[in-house]
Amino acid sequence: MNPKRCxxxxxxxxxxxxxxxxxxxxxxxxxxxxxxxHRIYGAGNVSKMLQQLPVQTRAEAVESLCFEATCRIEDPVxxxxxxxxxLQTQIQKTKNLLARTQAEITVAQIKHSQNQxxxxx
Amino acid sequence: MNPKRCxxxxxxxxxxxxxxxxxxxxxxxxxxxxxxxHRIYGAGNVSKMLQQLPVQTRAEAVESLCFEATCRIEDPVxxxxxxxxxLQTQIQKTKNLLARTQAEITVAQIKHSQNQxxxxx
Numbered sequence: 001m002n003p004k005r006c007x008x009x010x011x012x013x014x015x016x017x018x019x020x021x022x023x024x025x026x027x028x029x030x031x032x033x034x035x036x037x038h039r040i041y042g043a044g045n046v047s048k049m050l051q052q053l054p055v056q057t058r059a060e061a062v063e064s065l066c067f068e069a070t071c072r073i074e075d076p077v078x079x080x081x082x083x084x085x086x087l088q089t090q091i092q093k094t095k096n097l098l099a100r101t102q103a104e105i106t107v108a109q110i111k112h113s114q115n116q117x118x119x120x121x
Numbered sequence: 122m123n124p125k126r127c128x129x130x131x132x133x134x135x136x137x138x139x140x141x142x143x144x145x146x147x148x149x150x151x152x153x154x155x156x157x158x159h160r161i162y163g164a165g166n167v168s169k170m171l172q173q174l175p176v177q178t179r180a181e182a183v184e185s186l187c188f189e190a191t192c193r194i195e196d197p198v199x200x201x202x203x204x205x206x207x208l209q210t211q212i213q214k215t216k217n218l219l220a221r222t223q224a225e226i227t228v229a230q231i232k233h234s235q236n237q238x239x240x241x242x
Contacts, residue, residue, distance in 0.1 A: 064199050
């Protein structure tokens with residue numbers, strides 16, 4: 001047993017090669033992280049996706065894959081698309097509130113100018 | 122060749138069984154839809170995820186998986202997590218604008234009441 005094997009190689013019960021594609025992103029002290037992406041995408045697909053990316057973008061790709069996988073495990077029907085819908089609803093509500101507030105300002109300004117006009121009559 | 126084979130069974134070059142788990146959601150006239158989810162998740166994982174869900178939720182699950190897969194193909198580093206970040210930024214901007222507008226209203230109301238107060242002095 002090599003205590004320095006990454007979480008992926010431990011999970012897959014294999015030797016962790018020096019140029020392991022998983023090793024920089026799946027430290028042995030966080031086995032859940034690999035288990036999540038493996039469960040949703042499969043180790044082979046994750047490895048393939050990482051190998052197709054420039055090394056400097058792989059850490060961010062792993063984080064976003066982990067995030068999506070966690071969302072899919074928590075919500076097997078909608079995954080993080082459910083979160084996108086919620087955010088879109090929230091934006092729409094905030095935009096509606098903004099439009100109403102801006103309309104209130106306009107009405108207040110009209111009333112104010114009407115009052116000023118009547119004062120001078 | 123069975124012309125009624127679903128897009129998944131065509132892609133996997135296999136017979137489409139009567140109880141095919143893919144068939145209701147991957148019609149033969151849309152081969153791209155299956156190709157996308159297969160490329161990101163693999164047919165086996167998609168089949169496993171669908172089989173773990175009640176039948177009435179599977180159509181929505183397929184749509185969200187296709188959406189996530191398409192996002193991942195278009196943006197291999199961030200996938201649809203990139204979209205979530207954009208939406209969160211948009212919400213923050215709209216909230217800031219709303220807060221500014223509400224502050225403007227408060228200032229205008231204070232000025233208005235000060236004016237009215239001075240008129241009666």
